Amino acid sequence: MLARVRGHIWGVTHALVVENLVKRYAPGRPPAVDGLSFTLTAGTTLGLLGGNGAGKTTTIAMLLGLLLPTSGRVVALGHDMATDRFAALARMNFSSPYISLPHKLSVRENLKVYGHLYDVRGLDARIARLAEELQLTDFIDRPAGDLSAGQKTRVALAKALINTPALLLLDEPTASLDPDTGDWVRTRLERYRDETGCAILLASHNMAEVERLCGHVLMLKQGRVVDQGSPNDLIARYGRDDLEQVFLDIARGTRAEALA
Numbered sequence: 001m002l003a004r005v006r007g008h009i010w011g012v013t014h015a016l017v018v019e020n021l022v023k024r025y026a027p028g029r030p031p032a033v034d035g036l037s038f039t040l041t042a043g044t045t046l047g048l049l050g051g052n053g054a055g056k057t058t059t060i061a062m063l064l065g066l067l068l069p070t071s072g073r074v075v076a077l078g079h080d081m082a083t084d085r086f087a088a089l090a091r092m093n094f095s096s097p098y099i100s101l102p103h104k105l106s107v108r109e110n111l112k113v114y115g116h117l118y119d120v121r122g123l124d125a126r127i128a129r130l131a132e133e134l135q136l137t138d139f140i141d142r143p144a145g146d147l148s149a150g151q152k153t154r155v156a157l158a159k160a161l162i163n164t165p166a167l168l169l170l171d172e173p174t175a176s177l178d179p180d181t182g183d184w185v186r187t188r189l190e191r192y193r194d195e196t197g198c199a200i201l202l203a204s205h206n207m208a209e210v211e212r213l214c215g216h217v218l219m220l221k222q223g224r225v226v227d228q229g230s231p232n233d234l235i236a237r238y239g240r241d242d243l244e245q246v247f248l249d250i251a252r253g254t255r256a257e258a259l260a
């Protein structure tokens with residue numbers, strides 16, 4: 001049963017503990033992720049920000065166990081991903097624009113496949129509920145490959161929620177959505193997090209989204225955390241009006257100027 005208390009789910013306070021994570025794709029090349037450490041508390045959302053090539057996708061792939069770290073440790077929902085990842089993966093899920101669903105299968109068939117993979121009980125009812133909540137009913141029996149980018153993003157979110165995850169890793173979850181639908185998806189994510197105590201790691205280039213959803217933000221550059229804090233703390237510390245300006249200061253190396 002879900003513990004509906006912020007900061008605590010299924011007896012685990014930290015949904016994610018990451019210790020000194022390193023990924024070097026090839027010897028002699030600089031690491032894509034270079035000594036990353038953080039914790040993610042149940043019921044909260046942590047933002048992972050950084051420019052292109054900062055190491056966000058590589059980090060998420062290691063957290064999911066899709067990519068082996070060169071060194072370091074990931075403990076997800078109390079399970080060490082190096083030795084016990086299947087126990088954690090059953091209660092994790094993710095959404096990424098880089099992964100497309102089998103496009104000849106209908107949306108319903110896709111959700112059934114993923115539901116069976118996660119051994120979801122009462123799968124038909126779960127799919128019906130997600131279809132209603134995420135407004136998929138108009139196209140649920142159409143091939144996934146025929147959908148618009150925005151419709152695909154909503155289906156990807158349904159897939160990410162199919163197993164009622166306790167830890168959700170989201171890479172650009174509102175990419176390709178119009179502002180109204182993007183806002184609506186953010187509201188759904190907030191509600192899901194607050195109702196279930198799910199922990200969310202959010203990688204996004206949408207600074208307004210990060211300001212709204214994230215209690216804490218890690219600013220990544222060349223695989224390292226170069227600054228962190230709550231969006232409001234960072235904005236105040238850099239003397240800026242919003243997180244986008246802070247992001248630009250960090251990306252362009254104008255931090256000292258901003259702090260002067």
Ligand SMILES: Nc1ncnc2c1ncn2[C@@H]1O[C@H](COP(=O)(O)OP(=O)(O)OP(=O)(O)O)[C@@H](O)[C@H]1O
Nearest residue numbers: 025026032033050051052053054055056057058059
């Ligand atoms: N399979 C790979 N083999 C070798 N190098 C890789 C591989 N995947 C990523 N890299 C390199 O690792 C670094 C980090 O890439 P990554 O995709 O993790 O960044 P990112 O922050 O997700 O970027 P973006 O915002 O562009 O998606 C980059 O220098 C990239 O070229």
